[in-house]
Amino acid sequence: MRKMILQCGVLALSLLAANVMAAVSAEEAAKLGTTLTPVGAQMAGNADGSIPAWTGGIPKNAGAVDSKGFLADPFANEKPLFVITAATVDKYKDKLSDGQVAMFKRYPETYKIPVYTTHRTVNLPDDIYESIKRSALNVKSINDGNGLENFTGNRYYAFPIPKTGVEVLWNHITRYHGGNLRRIITQATPQTNGSYTPIRFEEEVAVPQLIPDMDPAKGANVLTFFKQSVTAPARLAGNVLLVHETLDQVKEPRLAWIYNAGQRRVRRAPQVAYDGPGTASDGLRTSDNFDMFSGAPDRYDWKLVGKKEMYIPYNAYKLDSPSLKYDDIIKAGHINQDLTRYELHRVWEVVGTVKPSERHIYAKRHMYIDEDSWQVALVDHYDGRGQLWRVAEGHAQFYYNHQTPAYTVETLYDIIAGRYIALGMKNEEKSSFVFGFNAKAADYTPSALRASGVR
Numbered sequence: 001m002r003k004m005i006l007q008c009g010v011l012a013l014s015l016l017a018a019n020v021m022a023a024v025s026a027e028e029a030a031k032l033g034t035t036l037t038p039v040g041a042q043m044a045g046n047a048d049g050s051i052p053a054w055t056g057g058i059p060k061n062a063g064a065v066d067s068k069g070f071l072a073d074p075f076a077n078e079k080p081l082f083v084i085t086a087a088t089v090d091k092y093k094d095k096l097s098d099g100q101v102a103m104f105k106r107y108p109e110t111y112k113i114p115v116y117t118t119h120r121t122v123n124l125p126d127d128i129y130e131s132i133k134r135s136a137l138n139v140k141s142i143n144d145g146n147g148l149e150n151f152t153g154n155r156y157y158a159f160p161i162p163k164t165g166v167e168v169l170w171n172h173i174t175r176y177h178g179g180n181l182r183r184i185i186t187q188a189t190p191q192t193n194g195s196y197t198p199i200r201f202e203e204e205v206a207v208p209q210l211i212p213d214m215d216p217a218k219g220a221n222v223l224t225f226f227k228q229s230v231t232a233p234a235r236l237a238g239n240v241l242l243v244h245e246t247l248d249q250v251k252e253p254r255l256a257w258i259y260n261a262g263q264r265r266v267r268r269a270p271q272v273a274y275d276g277p278g279t280a281s282d283g284l285r286t287s288d289n290f291d292m293f294s295g296a297p298d299r300y301d302w303k304l305v306g307k308k309e310m311y312i313p314y315n316a317y318k319l320d321s322p323s324l325k326y327d328d329i330i331k332a333g334h335i336n337q338d339l340t341r342y343e344l345h346r347v348w349e350v351v352g353t354v355k356p357s358e359r360h361i362y363a364k365r366h367m368y369i370d371e372d373s374w375q376v377a378l379v380d381h382y383d384g385r386g387q388l389w390r391v392a393e394g395h396a397q398f399y400y401n402h403q404t405p406a407y408t409v410e411t412l413y414d415i416i417a418g419r420y421i422a423l424g425m426k427n428e429e430k431s432s433f434v435f436g437f438n439a440k441a442a443d444y445t446p447s448a449l450r451a452s453g454v455r
Contacts, residue, residue, distance in 0.1 A: 023150070024161045029136040032160060038129040039122075040136075040160030040171075041371035042346060046309060050118060050344050054372065057123025062400040066322065069432035071399065073317035074121075075341075080114040084311070095310050095344065097368060099380035099391030099415075106415045107333045115311055118343040121398040122372040122405050128176050132157045141167065146298040147248030148174075154209055155223065155247075157374060165302030165350040169367070171374040172293060174223065178404035178435040181205045186326060186425045189282040192418045194332035199280045200232035206439035214441045223247050225444035228279060236280055237261065240449050243272060249296035259449040266449045274299060275361045284421040285412050286361065292376035292394045292410060293367070299360050300352035307346050310368055312377035313395040314343040316408040320397060324427045335411055335422055340395060346371045347378075362389070370396070373405035390414050402435045 037043050037054045045053040063072030084092050086108035093101055096113075103111045131154040138150040139158045145166035148158055151174075158174045159167035182204050190196040204227045208219025226243040230236045238261025246252045256272035259265070271277070271287075273295055278285040288295040319329070319339045329335050347368040354360050364382040369375065379392040391413045398405050413420040426432060442448055 023138050023140055024136050024163075026137065028161055029133060032133055032136060033129070036161070037372065039124065039132055039157060039372065039374065040162075042307075046346070051309065051346060052118060052120060054120045057403075058119070058121045058398065058400050060401055060403065062121075065401050068322060068430065069434070070320065070322045071317060071397070071401065071432070073321070074400070075116070075119065075315060075317070078116055080116055082115055084113040084115065086111070092311065095308075097310065097366065097378045097380050097391075098388060099366075099378065099413075100311075100393075102388055102415050103334065103391060103413060106413075106418070110331070110337070111334055112337045113311060113342050114337070114340060115342050115344070116315075118345060119315055120345075120372055121315060121400065123403055124176055125403050127154065128156055131155070132160045136160050141170070143248060143250045144298075145170075145302070146250045146296060151247065155207075162304070162348075165304035165352070166297055168304060168348045168350050168369055168374075169293065169297050169302055169352075172369055172376050173297075175374045176404060177205055177207075177224075177406065178399065178402050178433070180207065180210050180435070180437050180439045182434040182437050184426060184429045184431065185423070186428070187280065187421065187423045188326065188330045188425070189280075189284050189421045190330055190332065190419065192332065194330065196330055197233055198326060199230065199236065201279075202229045202231055203227065204437075204439070204443075206444065211439045211441050211444075218441075221246050221248060221252050225439075227444065230280060241269070241272065241279060242444060242446065242449055244444070245294070249273075250298050254295060257446045257449055264450070266446050278421075281421055282419075284414060284419060285423075289392065289412055290423075292379060292392060292407070293365070297352075299354060299358040300365065301355055303351045303353070305349035305351060307371070308349055308368075309344055310347050310378070311342045312345055312347060312368065312370060313340060313393050314345060314370075314377075315341055316395040316397045317341075319395055320408045320427065320432075322427055326425055326428060329409070329425060329427070330422060333418065334413060334420060335409065345377075373398075375405055375407070387416075389416060399433065399435070402433075404435065406433065 043054050045051050062074045086104040089104045140149045142149045156176045158170045162168045187199040188196040206225045208214050224245045228241040230239045240259040242257045244255040254273050256269040258269040275286040350367045352365040362381045363384045366380040368378040370377045381390040383389045393411045395409045397408045410423045
């Protein structure tokens with residue numbers, strides 16, 4: 001009997017070890033801010049200097065800020081080092097994703113990648129760096145990597161020194177958004193000829209630790225509260241979505257509600273997850289395509305391939321200019337690539353494959369995540385036949401005045417249908433992002449939704 005109890009105890013411990021991945025050692029964590037940047041990127045540049053060393057990012061006063069909060073381009077005088085076209089793409093294939101190469105084949109006359117000098121612009125506030133060190137020493141993944149343990153206080157960047165693919169993905173999911181964020185953005189789903197109807201959203205993202213009257217028990221398993229109101233076109237205006245983004249969605253699935261202005265009713269919305277359709281997306285994106293990837297990672301096995309150097313969208317200040325109209329950006333087939341900027345950066349390469357016991361319209365997701373911001377930069381999506389289907393690019397900029405990286409425009413190209421979705425444009429809006437607004441717990445309850453919906 002004693003032998004049996006001992007064997008059972010050993011088995012239980014081995015199962016626990018398999019289910020709980022330990023935080024890194026103090027010696028490894030000490031690399032943050034020395035050989036690694038405070039967020040876990042390689043501090044050194046690459047061998048030929050085309051990727052420079054990280055020297056602290058750009059300062060908060062790197063450029064002027066206009067009356068609407070739009071940022072001046074600190075690199076406005078730079079010209080492309082070279083432009084990749086369909087005629088030259090083979091020369092650069094080793095630094096492009098399969099999806100980018102496919103875009104050249106799909107649109108050989110118009111798609112291009114202008115490559116500029118690399119600038120490692122990202123830096124974060126000191127208190128966020130402190131949170132990252134705390135995460136490195138304390139956070140553990142549970143439930144086969146689908147939940148987090150000891151992720152307390154200011155919860156950012158769960159695994160700055162990742163060991164697995166899902167840990168890399170968690171860094172994207174738990175990255176810093178500048179605190180409570182409010183924004184007005186436009187989405188477009190052009191037809192093949194480029195015609196489109198703008199969809200306008202007013203959105204809020206709030207974090208429990210920055211809501212003074214939040215009940216700690218209610219916010220314990222919530223990463224963010226998200227509210228999205230549709231304000232145009234008229235046929236959709238007044239519809240409001242509320243999401244409580246839970247940390248461990250295996251333990252407690254994402255909570256979502258929709259207020260339908262036509263019915264004047266609030267309903268639970270379990271479809272706002274995984275491959276449920278994205279808001280007003282004309283079927284061109286899933287719910288978890290939002291923010292390049294969002295929600296629970298549990299339907300996939302995530303393989304960490306390693307790091308590589310790639311040309312990714314970066315420092316997209318030109319694309320965010322308030323002097324542009326949406327018609328300047330939205331074109332047939334893809335956005336106006338003359339307004340884009342790509343740079344050579346190191347990325348984490350992660351491949352997600354749907355588990356045999358699960359289902360998703362994307363059987364495989366091949367992801368590339370920027371090492372300096374932990375933002376997903378590129379994703380190639382494959383269907384159940386193994387065919388490349390959709391290609392995502394996250395055109396990012398660094399809001400230097402608030403020390404916050406964010407997306408300027410997220411694009412998702414359906415290379416089979418010849419259509420795409422562009423999300424996040426704000427060039428014609430009355431203001432840029434508003435960081436640090438005062439949030440109240442009562443604003444993120446189902447009962448508050450009806451008051452938010454206005455026809």
